[in-house]
Amino acid sequence: MNLLFLMTDQHRVDTLGAYGNPHVATPHLDRLAATGTRFERFYTPTAICTPARASLLTGQAPFRHRLLANYERNVGYLEDLRDDAFTFSSALAARDYQLGLIGKWHGGTHRNAASYGFEGPDLPGWHNPVDHPDYLAYLADNGLPPYRISEPVRGTLPNGNPGNLMAARLHQPVEATFEYYLATRAIEHLERYAADGRPFFLATHFFGPHLPYLLPEEYYDRYDPALVELPASTAETFAGKPPVQHNYSAHWAYDTMPAEVSRKLIAVYWGYVTLIDEQIGRILTRLDELGLQDTTSVFFTADHGEFTGAHRLHDKGPAMYEDIYRIPGIIRVPGAPPQVREELVNLTDCTATLLELAGCDPSPAVDSRSLLGLVRGERPDWPGEILAEYHGHHFPYPQRMIRDERHKLVVNPESVNELYDLVADSDELHNRYEHPEFAETRRRLTTRLYTLLRERGDNFHHWMASMYDIGDLDLDLTLSSFEKEPANRESP
Known part of the structure; x- marks a missing residue:
């Protein structure tokens, strides 16, 4: 079974037509959902890029693989997986899979995607690396203009400095965008893998719709801000909530931007989603043209969501709301019925699913449970709750969630x-x-x-x-043996 894994970054589930959005054009992902399994309640193990991606790679919860923060804001955690960490790519390579990863890696500082067996240009970091040699070569080879932006949108930070860049107009045609470039490189790999004949795993990881939203005119202005209804949670007062949430609201300068700017930002975010959907459509169309649709399982998901003004926040952070923890999850396996599933499932569950589809032992992905039974329409006994965790960004901040x-x-x-x-x-x-x-x-x-x-x-x-009230304890909290009776030992 070939495996095509499509992933976005910081993607709200409610921006897709398949998930009920009446305004945003996402015909290609909607078609994928209509012909596969759409998971209604699909969650990230942690709403931050590097730890979530490491969980996908290993099938382990963040506390276990210990890659707990993005390196750009790392506050002392590991920056690369341990040498003995299991990865699904190693298992697939052992079964002679061709392995490709096009796009965002963001999985460590000293080890890149090639360290784990993946082919493709090395694209580190959290944002489109528009100065990368391979991207610049793509522009030059196709006679396309370089990256240039104008009209940046920013709020004002608590200390009076300009806030984080939220959006800007990109002065390039769509063919020059980083998203189009990524899809082009993915199609090139797809064609090469199809010609080889061996099974393949090909991931395309888009850097968007993560902010800042940098889009050409036709996408920047694609959607009328008048269509945007601000999230009801913009009424957030933070009363009875952890104070860090109010601090994060100030960090993202939400209250320094008028409502019309917030609506425009959401409209631009929608345009970003449409741009990416079109590039995914190019990849899926080429898959069909190559005659691979009956031998290829297709995954689409994201590493986590995005606030886009919900709870007077942007980006993500130390607040475990549905906006950033619930993500899109679509899987199409040849021969499996189109359906919608309501089980509470996790991005990490994709790891065991990939392994099972490839004929590998899924048990090393210890915090992952294969979704293949659900995708095939079966009714397995599935847990009625889901866990998530968070360890901080900018500063340590431990959280655990059960839903x-x-x-x-x-x-x-x-x-x-x-x-x-x-x-x-x-x-x-x-x-x-x-x-x-x-x-x-x-x-x-x-x-x-x-x-x-x-x-x-x-x-x-x-x-x-x-x-907290967790019932009677059955362990010694001091991790000591001071209160244990010494074992009776007979003299030698």
Whole structure:
């Protein structure tokens, strides 16, 4: 089975027609969803690029693989996977797979994609590397103009400095955009792999629609801001929430930009999504032209979501809201029925799925569970909750989350915990953690999170054992043996 893995960065699930957006044109991804399995509740293990991508590569939760932060803002964590880390690419290579990765790597500083067996231009970092030699050669070979932007959009930081670049007009035709370049390189690899005849894994990782949104005119102005309805959570007051969320709102300068700018930013973000959809369409069309559609499984997902103004925030950060933790997830396997699944599944589950499709043993992907049964329309016993974690960006900030059919609990050791009723309060505006009527829900989720963390080996559970109602303890919190009776030993 050939494997085509399409991935975006910082992609809101509600920007796709297949997920209900009535305005944004995403015909190619909508077609993929209509012919495959669309997962309605697909989550990232952590809403930050490098740790999420490392989880996909290894099939391990972040606390286990320990690559916990993007290197650009690293505050002392590992910057590369350990030497003994399992990766799905090594398993596929052992079965003679051709391996290609075109686009964003962002998986370490000393090791690049080639270190794990992938072919393709080495494209490090979090944003489009528009000064990369291979991209510059592509422009020169095709007589295309270089990258140039104007009219940058920024807010104002708390210290009065200009804020982060949010968007700008890009003075290039679509054929010169980094997105078009990536799709072109992916198609070149696809053609070469098809000619070789051996099975292949080919990933195309777009850097967008991650901010800043740098787009040509026809995409920058594609959508009328009047179509944009600002998220209801822009009414966020941060009352009863961890103070870091208000600080992050100031860092992203949301309140320094008027509502019309916020609407324009969302409209431009939509344009970015459409641009990427068109490039994915080029790849999928070429796949069909090469006659590979019946022998190739296709995945589409993202590493995490984006706030785009929700909760008066941009980007992502230390707030475990649906906006950044729920992501698109579409898988099309030849012969499997078109469907929509409601199970709570995880980006990390893609790892075991890839391994199973390739005929490899999925068990080394220890925190991953194959989705192949779900994709084939089966009804396996599937967990009724999902976990996520966060370790910081700019500064250490540990969080753990459990989400079930209706409720979400977030544990914040340095601050207040959060509990949301996702049915009555889908915008997560009201923290119910201290509300008496939610005492039983709080106790149930706390105990379940504690139990699952212990089963995983995530030492975050020690904090919970001290601080919250998790029932009777069955371990010594000091990790000592001071209170144990000495073992009776017979003299030699």
